[in-house]
Amino acid sequence: MIWYLIAIIASGLFLKILLKTSLLQIVKKWWRFLEDGCYVYQFYRVPQFNHNMQENQLYRKVCTYLNSLPCVEDSDFTNLISGDKSNEISLVLDSNQIVVDKFLSARVFWINEKDEFTGLKSLVMKIRKKDKRRILQPYLQYIHSVFDEIEQRKKEVRLFVNVDNEPQRNGRWRSVPFTHPATFDTVVMDTDLKDKVKSDLESFQKSKQYYHRLGKVWKRSYLLNGPSGTGKSTFIAGIANLLNYDVYDVDLSKVTDDSDLRMLLLQTTSKSLIVIEDLDSYLGTKSTAPSLSGILNFMDGLFSCCGEERIMIFTINNKDQIDPTVLRPGRIDVHIHFPLCNFNSFKTLANSHLGLKDHKLFPQVEEIFQTGAALSPAEIGEIMISNRSSPTRALKTVISALQINTESRAATRHARRLSESGSVRTAEETGESGIFCRENLREFKKLYGLLRVRSCRKDSSYEFDTSDEYLVMR
Numbered sequence: 001m002i003w004y005l006i007a008i009i010a011s012g013l014f015l016k017i018l019l020k021t022s023l024l025q026i027v028k029k030w031w032r033f034l035e036d037g038c039y040v041y042q043f044y045r046v047p048q049f050n051h052n053m054q055e056n057q058l059y060r061k062v063c064t065y066l067n068s069l070p071c072v073e074d075s076d077f078t079n080l081i082s083g084d085k086s087n088e089i090s091l092v093l094d095s096n097q098i099v100v101d102k103f104l105s106a107r108v109f110w111i112n113e114k115d116e117f118t119g120l121k122s123l124v125m126k127i128r129k130k131d132k133r134r135i136l137q138p139y140l141q142y143i144h145s146v147f148d149e150i151e152q153r154k155k156e157v158r159l160f161v162n163v164d165n166e167p168q169r170n171g172r173w174r175s176v177p178f179t180h181p182a183t184f185d186t187v188v189m190d191t192d193l194k195d196k197v198k199s200d201l202e203s204f205q206k207s208k209q210y211y212h213r214l215g216k217v218w219k220r221s222y223l224l225n226g227p228s229g230t231g232k233s234t235f236i237a238g239i240a241n242l243l244n245y246d247v248y249d250v251d252l253s254k255v256t257d258d259s260d261l262r263m264l265l266l267q268t269t270s271k272s273l274i275v276i277e278d279l280d281s282y283l284g285t286k287s288t289a290p291s292l293s294g295i296l297n298f299m300d301g302l303f304s305c306c307g308e309e310r311i312m313i314f315t316i317n318n319k320d321q322i323d324p325t326v327l328r329p330g331r332i333d334v335h336i337h338f339p340l341c342n343f344n345s346f347k348t349l350a351n352s353h354l355g356l357k358d359h360k361l362f363p364q365v366e367e368i369f370q371t372g373a374a375l376s377p378a379e380i381g382e383i384m385i386s387n388r389s390s391p392t393r394a395l396k397t398v399i400s401a402l403q404i405n406t407e408s409r410a411a412t413r414h415a416r417r418l419s420e421s422g423s424v425r426t427a428e429e430t431g432e433s434g435i436f437c438r439e440n441l442r443e444f445k446k447l448y449g450l451l452r453v454r455s456c457r458k459d460s461s462y463e464f465d466t467s468d469e470y471l472v473m474r
């Protein structure tokens with residue numbers, strides 16, 4: 001019994017020493033040495049320069065790939081180098097270090113060699129002979145694609161806008177650096193939906209071979225549909241920042257005809273987002289330049305194949321207002337609805353804008369949302385920003401805005417019913433918006449007079465001003 005106890009304590013101590021000291025590393029090295037002796041390996045050298053002393057591009061690609069691997073941290077010696085962006089630090093493998101990578105369940109060893117006399121560097125790849133045929137080609141292709149992805153991430157994103165079609169102008173697009181701060185994380189939307197869109201975009205990026213095998217153009221189109229101020233444009237900025245794609249924002253009012261639209265498309269590059277905002281309002285104007293068929297051709301006609309890896313995004317405020325041919329199955333790959341705020345999105349906004357995870361007023365807010373109050377995330381976000389110094393005041397103001405919204409909607413519904421029966425004119429007929437009626441807003445102003453809110457709603461905008469006695473409605 002006593003020996004049994006001593007054996008347990010001794011093995012516990014041994015394990016502790018093994019884990020806390022470099023002994024484990026030494027054991028691992030011995031094990032690798034033993035393993036190496038049991039297999040036949042094949043070696044491939046990737047020199048930094050070719051015979052004419054020109055840089056070997058493959059060396060640069062493999063270096064970038066290896067330095068991006070998390071296992072670089074595990075090598076015995078790694079250099080820390082400041083990156084392109086401030087506060088970015090990159091890990092760079094030191095000479096004569098070994099990195100062990102895994103690909104299709106085969107182990108690939110990379111040794112970073114430096115010639116002692118010439119100082120020339122090379123990377124030596126070591127793989128088991130039995131894995132060679134199976135993994136070599138796909139592994140090298142994989143390195144190429146990871147390198148392209150890393151380069152793409154480093155690229156400066158630009159925003160292009162189309163200018164008037166004048167003969168003396170050189171090209172139709174003008175660009176500025178795209179510096180919109182929105183990211184996928186800052187956009188408030190259903191988490192499952194956000195994750196689905198994110199993985200859809202990421203799998204699109206990796207699907208070149210797949211699209212080609214199917215004989216399809218490597219492009220994807222999205223329709224973002226929702227009322228004003230629900231985050232459609234912000235979402236587009238988030239996508240651009242996620243993929244590091246340039247954004248081509250097509251201003252249809254500057255397009256002279258269908259062939260001009262085709263010309264614009266031809267002058268875009270691959271790895272880009274091509275955006276047409278407010279398509280419904282454009283088509284609603286019955287403008288002839290460009291025509292509906294011109295736009296449909298732009299979406300999926302032959303010209304849309306020029307330049308690959310592109311994402312087309314169209315935004316609309318109301319699906320009912322748009323020609324059904326635009327929405328027919330197969331024309332647009334993904335339809336995303338952007339709803340007005342609900343209690344969940346309110347909580348996300350309260351967390352990001354006011355730092356509130358919970359608050360005693362939350363149940364009250366939830367109750368009002370259940371009555372059907374509808375404000376956009378832009379409207380609620382603005383109230384929170386204006387009152388960010390006092391979260392409680394911000395929440396009270398949100399509650400009042402939601403209450404007024406509910407009452408106004410009820411009043412409008414009531415007035416509409418009466419109007420249908422022919423006795424009273426509706427709010428629209430009297431010039432008052434259906435969202436906030438004058439009576440309610442005066443009440444709101446009395447309660448929270450120190451607030452100034454301006455909405456970007458297209459159907460109604462409202463404004464509270466500290467100096468004005470009355471509310472201005474347009």
Ligand SMILES: Nc1ncnc2c1ncn2[C@@H]1O[C@H](COP(=O)(O)OP(=O)(O)OP(=O)(O)O)[C@@H](O)[C@H]1O
Nearest residue numbers: 186187188189227228229230231232233234377378
């Ligand atoms: N879902 C959201 N997530 C994060 N911010 C949002 C969201 N919705 C609106 N906002 C904020 O509200 C403002 C307006 O949003 P945005 O311009 O994206 O709306 P939109 O849907 O494009 O409106 P419109 O149809 O009028 O173009 C932005 O400053 C944005 O930060």
Ligand SMILES: [Mg+2]
Nearest residue numbers: 232233277315
């Ligand atoms: Mg927008």
